Amino acid sequence: MDQTALISESECCGNGCVNCVLNVGFRRTYSDNLEGKQNVISEYRKFRLSSKYPHNPMGREDDNGNGVEVIELHFCVSYLPDGAEDFALMIPAGYHVMMRQHLATGLVCLRPYSPFWVDTLAMEFKIIVNLAPCGQMSRFIKELKVGDFVEFRGPIGAYEYFSNTKTERNIFIITQGVAIAATIRIVKDILDNEEDFSHVFQVACYKDIDHAFFRDAIRDFNKYWNYKSHIYLAHQKCLHRMCKTAECTGECTWFQKKLWYKETVHLRRFSDSELRDISNGSGGNGTESVFIIAGSKNFQESFTNDIKKLTLESSNTKIVLL
Ligand SMILES: Cc1cc2nc3c(=O)[nH]c(=O)nc-3n(C[C@H](O)[C@H](O)[C@H](O)COP(=O)(O)OP(=O)(O)OC[C@H]3O[C@@H](n4cnc5c(N)ncnc54)[C@H](O)[C@@H]3O)c2cc1C
Known part of the structure; x- marks a missing residue:
């Protein structure tokens, strides 16, 4: 149906x-x-x-x-x-x-x-x-x-989480818009568990800063040693026309004032090369990786393909679609 x-x-x-x-x-x-x-x-x-x-x-x-x-x-x-x-x-x-x-x-x-x-x-x-x-x-x-x-x-x-007390593990969470809601409790459970040494890399993809949800939660999560966020805004417009370009450059005072938590944001789409950089820079070969993807069917398929294409999918890699 x-x-x-x-x-x-x-x-x-x-x-x-x-x-x-x-x-x-x-x-x-x-x-x-x-x-x-x-x-x-x-x-x-x-x-x-x-x-x-x-x-x-x-x-x-x-x-x-x-x-x-x-x-x-x-x-x-x-x-x-x-x-x-x-x-x-x-x-x-x-x-x-x-x-x-x-x-x-x-x-x-x-x-x-x-x-x-x-x-x-x-x-x-x-x-x-x-x-x-x-x-x-x-x-x-x-x-x-x-x-x-x-x-x-x-x-x-169908999501199952096993608390990681023995081995090093990287958890990459890639979300589209409001679908980040489904991952907030997952992140909190990991960070609140003192015996869980998983590293969490959250890639939050949004349309623009006004549709960037859970910024306060992301700010709080970033206080933990094992959490790092990456915020991507694919279609940020400069509403006050300060940038003199169709898309906002992120440098104008109007946009800067919107970064209440002084977040680092990227004003572009999250790409497969950035996925490779984040995952390569996050630990040696052999480290277990879990990719959690939350978003539309197209979004999930696209990143699932990227993960496979980048040959990141090995016996040590798991992909979870929420
Ligand atoms: C697992 C899962 C979890 C979700 N969790 C959340 C969540 O936490 N928060 C959240 O906000 N959403 C969530 N969603 C999405 C949510 O379920 C709804 O899809 C969303 O709220 C829209 O529902 P709606 O009935 O208001 O819109 P719908 O009636 O389903 O319409 C969606 C859009 O399509 C347009 N549309 C509808 N019919 C037509 C038509 N015949 N022709 C052209 N356009 C049409 C509408 O104008 C509207 O803009 C989740 C989805 C899934 C699958």
Whole structure:
């Protein structure tokens, strides 16, 4: 099924399976239990919207000077059957949840979202949504008010992370736009684990600085010895025409003022040669490498091919598509 299609409930398993979401194969539903507790989200469950705010409170604008609509939503579990203490919210890092909207026609709209923050015992989670112009679910999300109820189920995914306590390992995380949300908890888990000596190289690809998500998280991650970020802006325009070129050079004061955290950003597309440089400069031959790629199908295919072309794929290389 096409992800954008509106479908009848009976036609869809709600799991985001093979032809429906990412077309990368069977996506397993995670069913571990935590000290005998049931996963509260394993069936569609209503969650209450407890807060809704712009992702970047410092303001952003698009080509026409309008606000770019990227919002963070915080959901808490609502009504639970008797024995609320028997439940927990288990959404492992790298997994997503399915949001369900009932339409007046009797059909449902299902869209996957990747929580970037989860409190298992309080049964709360947060997502970030980059509202698609005229998108079906985006319209619904835009209208949502604090106190409204929304249905979710999950977790859905196939990502497995093994804590690295014995060998040196490089983890390359390549993300496109808002898909970085799916990797935030993965990075946090690695950096928070004092026994994990993996080196994390995050390549965050965005359209422009106003669509550069999780800059505060990236800034905080960069304080760790084993994390390094690389931010690429493929289509940065100079909105105030200071650069006198179609694309911003990055040197004008308008752009420089936007680098609140004094980040180093590259104003170009991330290329296969840069992929080679980052991976070559990150350790000797024989070091285990894991590439985690989050983005559209085209983005994932393109970098998977690049990794293979650069003969980076060896028995010591693993590619994970989120
Ligand atoms: C595993 C996974 C995790 C994801 N996680 C996130 C996340 O954390 N945050 C996030 O923001 N997104 C995430 N997404 C994307 C998200 O699921 C939705 O696709 C996104 O929110 C858009 O949904 P929508 O219903 O608003 O737009 P849709 O209705 O699906 O439309 C998308 C775009 O296509 C256009 N369009 C629709 N129909 C037509 C048509 N017939 N002709 C021409 N144009 C058309 C719309 O105008 C819109 O701009 C994820 C996707 C996947 C696969």
